[in-house]
Amino acid sequence: DSGVTQTPKHLITATGQRVTLRCSPRSGDLSVYWYQQSLDQGLQFLIQYYNGEERAKGNILERFSAQQFPDLHSELNLSSLELGDSALYFCASSVATSDGTQYFGPGTRLTVL
Amino acid sequence: DQQVKQNSPSLSVQEGRISILNCDYTNSMFDYFLWYKKYPAEGPTFLISISSIKDKNEDGRFTVFLNKSAKHLSLHIVPSQPGDSAVYFCAASRMTTDSWGKLQFGAGTQVVVTP
Numbered sequence: 001d002s003g004v005t006q007t008p009k010h011l012i013t014a015t016g017q018r019v020t021l022r023c024s025p026r027s028g029d030l031s032v033y034w035y036q037q038s039l040d041q042g043l044q045f046l047i048q049y050y051n052g053e054e055r056a057k058g059n060i061l062e063r064f065s066a067q068q069f070p071d072l073h074s075e076l077n078l079s080s081l082e083l084g085d086s087a088l089y090f091c092a093s094s095v096a097t098s099d100g101t102q103y104f105g106p107g108t109r110l111t112v113l
Numbered sequence: 114d115q116q117v118k119q120n121s122p123s124l125s126v127q128e129g130r131i132s133i134l135n136c137d138y139t140n141s142m143f144d145y146f147l148w149y150k151k152y153p154a155e156g157p158t159f160l161i162s163i164s165s166i167k168d169k170n171e172d173g174r175f176t177v178f179l180n181k182s183a184k185h186l187s188l189h190i191v192p193s194q195p196g197d198s199a200v201y202f203c204a205a206s207r208m209t210t211d212s213w214g215k216l217q218f219g220a221g222t223q224v225v226v227t228p
Contacts, residue, residue, distance in 0.1 A: 002156065002158070002159075004156070006156075033215065033216075035216075035218075042218055042219075042220045042221065043157070043202065043204075043216075043218040044218075045215045045216060045217070048215055056215045058215060090156050090157070092156075092216075100145040100147070100162065100206050100208055101147065101159055101162055102147075102159070102216060103159060104149070104156035104157045104158070104159075105156050106154075106155055106156045107154075107155075107156050
């Protein structure tokens with residue numbers, strides 16, 4: 001158990017809908033990262049927040065957004081969902097960047113029908 | 114643009130023998146490297162890391178070697194155990210302010226340890 005929690009574990013929804021994925025980092029970790037793992041793309045970095053502020057962006061679509069709240073939990077919002085958004089979404093956290101090691105949550109499996 | 118490559122999609126090894134997993138990278142600015150293990154339906158689990166100022170790091174049965182000139186790293190698992198059967202991901206990052214440690218992952222290597 002990494003100490004990173006993600007809810008829900010599974011999510012099934014329809015095209016065009018909007019969903020919110022939630023992540024709670026390890027106690028004491030200030031950085032939260034979101035990654036997407038799809039069959040053909042592997043693990044891809046989406047976005048990073050540090051202590052409530054966006055710090056880095058990767059291959060994140062404009063239909064996707066994220067935020068980190070004062071209690072350090074983070075939410076990833078996916079809107080206007082398409083079939084191709086079906087994937088595993090992982091959250092990871094780290095203390096800051098002291099050693100770069102990120103600890104991953106169990107993931108949320110999103111299925112768009 | 115795949116900056117981290119794991120060219121072997123699978124590896125089969127006998128229990129008790131050494132597993133050697135390889136990883137190549139193209140971005141010379143990467144300065145921190147990690148290996149993760151992943152079981153189905155679980156998140157990646159951190160195994161071991163190495164900074165670019167070192168060429169070797171050991172932790173129990175796991176040793177990571179870094180060859181910066183060749184832009185190559187490897188993970189050695191000795192001895193291999195059945196519980197090591199999983200997908201192993203190599204990851205790299207730049208520990209700079211603008212990157213803040215975002216990880217670039219390889220495609221993974223499926224390791225199967227046979228009795």
